[in-house]
Amino acid sequence: MHLLKIHGSGDARLDDYQRPEAGPNDVIVKMKNCGICGSDLTYIKIGGIPTPGTITALGHEGSGEIMEVGSAVDGINVGDRVIVNPMQTPSNIGSGGPEGAFTEELLVREARLGMSILPIPAGIPYEIAAMCEPLAVAMHGVNRAELKAGDKAVVFGCGPIGLGMVLWLVDRGIDVVALDLAAERRERALALGAQAALDPTQIDLRAELAKLHGEVPSYGRVGVGTDAFIDAAGAPNILSEVVAIAKYHSRMVITAAHMKPIEFPAGRMLTSEMTITTAMGYPTEMPDVIAAMPRLQDKIASMISHRLPLSQVLDGLKIAATPESCKVMINIDEE
Known part of the structure; x- marks a missing residue:
């Protein structure tokens, strides 16, 4: 597997990656889509967070399918289509912790339905679901x-x-x-x-x-x-x-x-x-965004300007830094 990480100022790499095993309170999400955020570009420019020089995993706008569920996790099942709320994860996925969503399989620690793991409405594509995080910020x-x-x-x-x-x-x-x-x-x-x-x-x-x-x-x-x-x-x-x-x-x-x-x-x-x-983040907004997705999905889709596979995520970072781009979406399981 692979994981996008910062190794220094201006130095982002798609590294080889061995995913940690899930514990009884954790789930594994087979990632489908993850959007590139302006904060990702800022973290790269700084050279890592919380301090420059920290090797930092990237990706916090993710959606995917549950592929493994810990024995103590309630209400989440293998095959569920889900959005990950990184602000509700103990490792703050993609913003300073060891996990980032630019990877094939994402470990979500201490997973909780309705908090860190949110169901995707029926009929909503994964790339629209991955827009939940930036739309919640907005x-x-x-x-x-x-x-x-x-x-x-x-x-x-x-x-x-x-x-x-x-x-x-x-x-x-x-x-x-x-x-x-x-x-x-x-x-x-x-x-x-x-x-x-x-x-x-x-x-x-x-x-x-x-x-x-x-x-x-x-x-x-x-x-x-x-x-x-x-x-x-x-x-x-x-x-x-x-x-x-x-x-x-x-x-x-x-x-x-x-x-x-x-x-x-x-x-x-x-x-x-x-x-x-x-205003910062989205203390309560993600459920409201998800509820609006079925009627607004065409408008949401119009905000995606580029689609690239994970193997081209470094190119995606360059595109996202240009004023011509809007949301650059990485399709994790597609080449």
Whole structure:
């Protein structure tokens, strides 16, 4: 077997791998699909986690079929089609522990149905099921925005997470303006139902949002009518730009990983009383994502831009780092 691992900064390898034996509380998943995540690319750039120089197994967006069940595991059977929730595994699969989902057979320690192991709905392909993890990240960011039908939102960044946010916002009846430098990603946002998709370097953002979302007076100044701004891009200028145009009691959610400190113009916020918060992971969202998959699977499938076998996962990492890509999906058991 094989397992994708980080061996240093910029050094990822598909290593030969001997899977550990399952214990009585564990299951083995025959992996079918695993998506490449932006955090995988970040871990590679850093050179391993939790600290640089740590050999790190990669892959946390996985789906597959149960092939072995420990004697003490309840409710999970051989042949079950499942999604793995890595945040509910003791080894935090693909994010610092010894296991990663870019492998043919994945050991899930201390497996629990409804927690680390979630059933795939009937008729949902494995590659759609593997989208559950990034879509749960996106849903959590949208949940943190606390919007309702008829509200207006802006999403900065149309990578896989940003596009997932567009999908959920549109699904909830919210008018969405999407921003991204790449034309291909803007086209995907429009296909998912965005009201507009714009290149932020080619527009006056305040003027465009005033046209699309209107304007609202606030303490002697006028803000745009946008109810929430979601940062899924991580550009250092986004926070100050939002604060400058935000209306009274609007909300900003930061989901992107900012690697350096950013300027925080707190004084300008006094007249808007806006809220700035953050979102990370998916504490409760995976079951809601799974429930929505049957009616949204066509839109979810449209977010997959590339499909490669495990033997070409290193090529997949390079593709995932390009702005033309969206979700790069690795088909584990197909060449």
